[in-house]
Amino acid sequence: MTTVTPRPGVRSESVAVSVRHAGRSDAAALYRLSVPFVREGALRDRPAGVYARDAADFLVAEAARGGLEGCVALCLRPDVHGRAVAVLYNFCVAEGSQGCGVGSALLRAVLGEATARGVSRVFTATAGGGELFLRHGFAPGGEEEAPPRWRARLDPARGSRVLVRSLA
Template sequence: MNTAPSRPARPPLPLAEVRAAGAGDAGAVHGLSRPFVRAGALRDRTLAELARRAADFLVVEAGAEGPVGCAGLRPCADARGRAAVVLYNFCVAPGHQGRGIGSALLDAVLREAGARGAGRVFAATVGSGLLFLRHGFAVGREEEAPPAWRAALDPARGSRILTRVLG
């Protein structure tokens, strides 16, 4: 006999669409990022900076709510000069976590990175990184990471570098 308490069912996953962000999405990306900035999980970026970098971003929309997740991809070269991308500002609105939206976004990020000719994707996390690890990332060696990006990481935040080889 099962005596474990029953858990309430999670709301069904709304239809999620991942798309390239436009300049008009900068406010939504900024708003999505704020709780994670306050928690120390994301670097603080101004609305103007996000608007300038709108072409870096993918956003995921769930139903009619507008963007509920985002991720930036910046092309770079790894420490050996090979084509790579840095994944940054990856976040999913707290009310939408655990419903497959982050996985859909990360899958789209990996496809886009491959389409851009990257052989590797680099990310930094102050959290567990479990979503990344489930999608084939591994803890990376700092010396392999893009030097300028690595130098810009704040050591006080205790970020771990994760990497995923594509192809």
């Protein structure tokens, strides 16, 4: 179990979570966790069945008391040169756990997973400010090097911007 601590000035309590790989049995919880972010336009709408199909892509932060507090998915894709890079998607933290370090714990774990898989760069897209990603070494840009199929599916109406982090 990992106890994550809040950023200074955000919240006073920490949340005890363990980060683990998701399984198909987590699909309904992944879907429920994502719904508020879909409603606010931060995530693309995905049918509930997609979470079962793609459960192996996900890492989840599970509270000591049970229940998922957050999730993030990692998918390997070829970049424009055919090299394997990673794409982070469907990154969300339950409202009551935001600002308590859950997102940072998930991001550290998924970057470790990407490193273990031997990728040199990790891409993500955010419709928000991306502060958490920026604090963890991501930088704006990289659209021209991003996986073409992933980049083509970004919705310009959502105002998403691409962020990239080198792992090499």
